[in-house]
Amino acid sequence: MKTTAPSSSIEDYVKVIYSFTEWQEKPISSSQLAQRLGVANSSVSEMVRKLKDQGLVDHKPYSAITLTAGGTRLALSMVRRHRLIETFLVEELGYRWDEVHDEAELLEHAVSDTFVERLAGKLGHPSRDPHGDPIPAADGSVHMPAAHRLSELDDGHSGTIIRISDDNPELLRYLAAENINLDAEIEILGRRPFGGPLVVRIGAGPAPRDFDLADEVADSVWVHSNTRHSGCSVEGH
Missing domain, CATH: 1.10.10.10 (Winged helix-like DNA-binding domain superfamily/Winged helix DNA-binding domain)
Structure with missing residues (x-):
């Protein structure tokens, strides 16, 4: 049949x-x-x-x-x-x-x-x-890579961007315009005062770039951390 x-x-x-x-x-x-x-x-x-x-x-x-x-x-x-x-x-x-x-x-x-x-x-x-x-x-x-949302990582963590959610095409266009892509090196510098944006450093070498990222962006970026992370379990299967 x-x-x-x-x-x-x-x-x-x-x-x-x-x-x-x-x-x-x-x-x-x-x-x-x-x-x-x-x-x-x-x-x-x-x-x-x-x-x-x-x-x-x-x-x-x-x-x-x-x-x-x-x-x-x-x-x-x-x-x-x-x-x-x-x-x-x-x-x-x-x-x-x-x-x-x-x-x-x-x-x-x-x-x-x-x-x-x-x-x-x-x-x-x-x-x-x-x-x-x-x-x-x-x-x-x-194969699900070990990764954390950028928004879940603490100050001082560094790693590599390995996933960016495709839920919002406008967000993808913004990241592309800023040359924030997969495999980029990223370091979390901290947050601006009074609930402000997350400050990150993109790129390694002599010319890294600093960005203020809104929560929607930080929630849409996954990072493979190079730093030991004690505050969050790895998501995925």
Whole structure:
């Protein structure tokens, strides 16, 4: 008996559920899922029931939504597609990193598994996308780097920027304009008085640059710390 392929809506739902918990452990709620997908709460409730019937999620009324093993496998396959396409758009077609998300959302449902694996080979089997998110391997394995949000690190910590959230394209454009990119060296100098911005130093060598970063920026940047960090546990899987 031939298995029916999941719809694009189902693929989108499991991918968003997975992505929400990828860099933090708190599971997603129905209202958060509705907000991220831009749909009504009633639509989420109906779809979550369908996902549960298909064995893709675990959910009880008024509780968080979590993926089953089958749901996780499907989510990882979609995440792999999405991030490989984003990488291709940046590296081969000259897209900016703030432009690729919506394009990848359209293309990921239209390409075959063969195309995805040919694309991975063409790109040299990259381990991360343009924003630093890990690209799952073809077997579903994922290497999550040890990292902390910039906003969680104490004064004096230094490290390397390894991930920048792609939730806000305007923030990505700001960082690109300031030449704050993946693999940049960063040091936390402190905060301005009275709840002011976080002051950081970007770059090493003779010409580092100092920046005042708003909380939204500091919350969107993940750092692999070179300094022993005692106040926070490592997020991820």
